[in-house]
Amino acid sequence: MVDVHLWSGLRSLTGGQQVVAVEAKTTGDLLRELVRAHPQLQAPIDAGVSIAIDGRVIATGLTEPIPEGSEVFLMQRLRGG
Amino acid sequence: MALDDRKSDFTFVGTRPNRPDGLDKVTGRAKFGADISAPGMLHGAILRSPHAHARIVKIDTSKAEAHKDVKAVVTRADFSDKVEFKPGLSGEFWNVLENVMASDKALYDGHAVAAVAATSALAARDALKLIEVEYEVLPHVTDVDKAMAPDAPIIREGAADYSVPEGMHPNVVRYHESGHGDVDAGFAEADLVIEDSFATEATHQGYIEPHACMGSLGSDGKGELWCTTQGHWIAQKTCAALLGIETSQLRVTASEIGGGFGGKTTVFIEPVALALSRKANRPVKIVMSRSEVFRATGPTASASMDIKIGMKKDGTITAAQGIFRLQGGAFPGAPGDMTAMCAFAPYNLTNVRQVGYDVMSNRPKQAAYRAPGAPMGAFAVESVLDELCNQLGLDPVDVRLKNAAHEGTKASYGPTYERIGLVETLEAAKAHPHYSAPLKPGQGRGISCGFWFNHGGETSVSLALSEDGSAQVMVGTPDIGGSRASMALMAAEVLGIPYENIRVTVADTATLGYNDVSHGSRVTYASGLATIKAARHAVEQLCARAAASWGIPADAVKWENGCAVPSGPNAGDFDPRPLADITAHMGATGGPISGHFEATPEGAGVSFGTHIVDAEVDPETGKTSITRYTVIQDAGKAIHPTYVEGQYQGGAAQGIGWALNEEYIYGDDGRLQNSIFLDYRIPVASDLPMIDTVIVEVPNPGHPFGVRGVGETGIVPPLAAIANAVSNAAGVRMKQLPMSPPRILAALKDNG
C-alpha cells in the first residue's frame, strides 16, 4: 500500500481525509486507484496533477514506478514560463 | 540516477565558446518572425474591441469584403465549432480560441473580433475601418479584489472548476489550499507576529520582437506556418484544433525568436493567419504592432496578498500563512496555485498554510511570465521576513540560513526535498564582499531568496553523423538565449569531437517528434539530457562498428576521447579508431549512424537563488536608483557559464523593471492607458548598474551532467530584494509595486 498525501484543498472531496492509502506500483495505477477510492478526485486529476515521489516531481508521466515505502504527494500540475 | 554515476570532470562543458548563430545575429542575417515573405503573400490585420466588456450584437463585414484590395475577412464563424467549453483549465483550447477571436462578447480592451487579408499592410489596416461592429457595452471590472466582490460583473458563468468553494463569486474560477502543521498553534509560540497586505500590478514580458507569423492553408487541409514561438508543436496542435484540421497536416517552422519569457508559449495571430489563408487561398502574414502586443497578449497576473508570519527572538519562524489572489484576465489560468506553492518553499516550516485564488477580470488573458506566479508571492513573504528581522534586530541572511530548507526538509508544498542548493547560495551571499560593503547615506540594502520548480516536459532529439566525422543535432526547443551553444557543448562532451564540428538546428514539426515548449527552464535540462542520450546512442553504434572491424564483441569496446578503444587488456590490442575513421566507412559497414532520444524527463530538480541589492531613494523626487546588484543562484552545473550569467542578469533586470516602473494602467473606462514603450517603461541601459553574478553548482541528481534550469528562478527574488532595499533606504515599508516615484513620495508623506 502507498500512502498518498493530498493537498489540503482536496479534503472536501475525500470526506476530510488528507492521506489516502492505495495499492499502486506506478503513477498511473495510483491515479486510477485514487479515483476508485474517491470518485470525486476525478475532477482535480482531469484538471492536471503532478506526483512527487521521494521529493522528485513527476510532472505528467503515468509509467513512473513507485518504490515500496516511498513518500508520495499529489500536487497541482506545474506550469512554466 | 545515482549521484555517483554522474559525470563530474568535463572537457567541453563549462567552457565559453562563441555561439553558433552569432554571425547571423550580428550581421542582420538571422530571420525572425517578421522577416519572411512568400510569392503571392497577403497582409493580415485584426480588428480589436475598444470596450473592456461588451456584447457583440452584429458584425457587418460586407463593405470590407467588397473592397478591391481585400481578399478575405474572417470572424469567429471561420474557426472550428468542435472546440468545447469546459470549466477551469480543462477547456484550454476553448479559452485560446475565445481569446484568438471573440464569439458572443468582447472581454477586454483589445480583444480580437474580426480580421482581414489584403494586398498590402496599409490596405489591410485601412480595410479594418470598413468593418461595422455593433456593441452593447456591459459593466466591466479590472481589479482583482473588485472582481471577487459580490456586486462584480460576471465575466462568464460556468468557468469555475471543482475546486472553488461554494458561495464565491463566479469570477473566482480556481482555488488552491495546501500546507501542513497548525498555524494557529505556531503563531501562539511566536515572540513577534507580523500580518500585512501587499499588491503587485500586471507587467508584460516585454520581448522586443512583436508576434509575427505567415500562414498558408489550402482547401486540402494541408498547411504551413512560420512563426515566432517558444514552442512550435504546441502552435501546431492548437492551430489544428482551432481550425478543425489534422495536426500532422500542418507543418510549423519556428523562426529565430526575439524574446519570449513565457509570452510566446501560446498562439494569438497564428490561427487567424491560417483562417484568412484558407479563405483567400494565398499565404497571409500578420505582424502585431507594439500596442497590440500590450493590449492583447500575455501580461502576467496582478496580485493582492495577505501574509502572516510568526518568529521567535532567535529568528526561528514558528508559523507562516499566505492568501494570494491573482487576476489573470478574462479566462482561467492565473497561477494563484503556483504563487501559493512557491511562496514559502525556501523555508523549513513546521506550520504553514497557503491559499491561492485564480480570478477573472476584463483584461487580456494572462500568459506565463518567467516563473509564473512566484515573484509576487516572494515579494510579499520576503517583505514580511525583512520587517521581522528589522524589528527583532536580526541579520536577514542569518535568519534565512537558520530557517533555510535543505535536503530532507519537508517542503511547504508537501514533499521532502532531494539535494538542493539554497544554503549554498545564502552562504555565498554572506561571504560576498557586496554584503559587507558600507552603504552611503540615503541607501538601503535588501536581501531575498527565491524558489522555482523547473520542468522537464516531452522532448525529442535526433543526432546524425556525417562521413567526415562532423555531427548535426536536431532539437525541437526554440533557442531563446543561446541554447544551441549548450546543446553542442553537451554533444561534444559525449562524442569527444570539437564543439565547432557540431551543428545544432531547431527542427520543424515535420522533421522531429513532439517537443514541449521552451518554458519552465527546461531547455538545457531536458533537451540537454536528450542530446546527451542521443549522442550516447550514436556512440553505442560507433563502438559496435569498431568491435566488428576488430572481430571482438561490442561490449569489449569503450568510447574514450572521441575514439573507440578496447575496453581492457583482455579485449585485444588494437589502435584507437577515431570517430571520423568509423564514419568514413559507415555506408559500407552497416549504414548511416544516427542517435535519437524521445522521452519526458522527470527529474528537473528545483532551484533556489539569493539576491543582494543596494538602492538609493531621492526624497525630493521619489526616484529610486539601483546602485549595486548581486545575483547568486544554483545552476546545478553551468554548461556555458556566460549564458548562465546572462540568464541571471536578465532576470534581475526584468525584476528591477517590475519592482520600480512597469505596470498595466487601466482607466475608469477599462481601457489600457499605456500601450507603448514610452509609457510602459522597461529598464534602459542608463537605469541599471552592472549586475554581478555568482554561479553556485549543487548538481541535480536528475541530469547526467547535473544541470538545473536557470531561466526562471532569477526573476523570483528581485521584487522583494529591491522592495526591502527601498524600504530600508526610505525608512518606510513599501507594500505595493511598482515603487514608482509618486508611490514612494506618497509613502514618505504618510510616514511624516
Add this chain to the structure above:
Amino acid sequence: MSKLHVSTTVNGDTVEYLCDPRETLLDCLRDKLNLTGAKEGCGTGDCGACSVTVDGRLVCSCLMLGVEAEGKQIETVEGIADGDILHPLQKKMIEYAALQCGICTPGVLVAAKSLLEKNPNPTEEETRYWLAGNLCRCTGYDKIIRAVMDTAAEMREAS
C-alpha cells in the same frame, strides 16, 4: 494613393523604390529592399531596434518616412561588416555573449558604432546614456556595455 519614386544610397549601393507616402523608411528598407536587419520593435521610436544612420546621423527608421530618404546616404546593420571581415563591435558582441535572443542586436550595433565614431573613449555612463534608446529585454545590458567599452579600448590601441 499613388506611389512616389525614391532614389537613395543604402550601404554604398544606389537603390530605387516606389513607396506610399505613409510608409516609413523602415518599411521601405524591409519590404522593398529586403534589408530585414533593422527590426520593428515598437513603431514609435522608443526601442531603437530599427536604428540606422542617415547622412551619418543616428535615427529610428520607424520615425522617418520612406520618401524622406531621397538623395540621402543610409547605413544599416547589413553594411557594418567589411565583406567577410566583421567590425570589432560585431566580434566583441559575440565574444561577450552580449546578445541572447538577438532582436535588439542590429540596432545596438548601429548605435554603438555611431557612438564610437563620435567618442572613441566613452565612459560607462556615456555608453549607457548613448544606448538608452536601444531596449534589450534579455541581457540587463551588462554584457552589451562591457562589449562596447572593450571594443572602444581595442580600437584606440589599434589606431
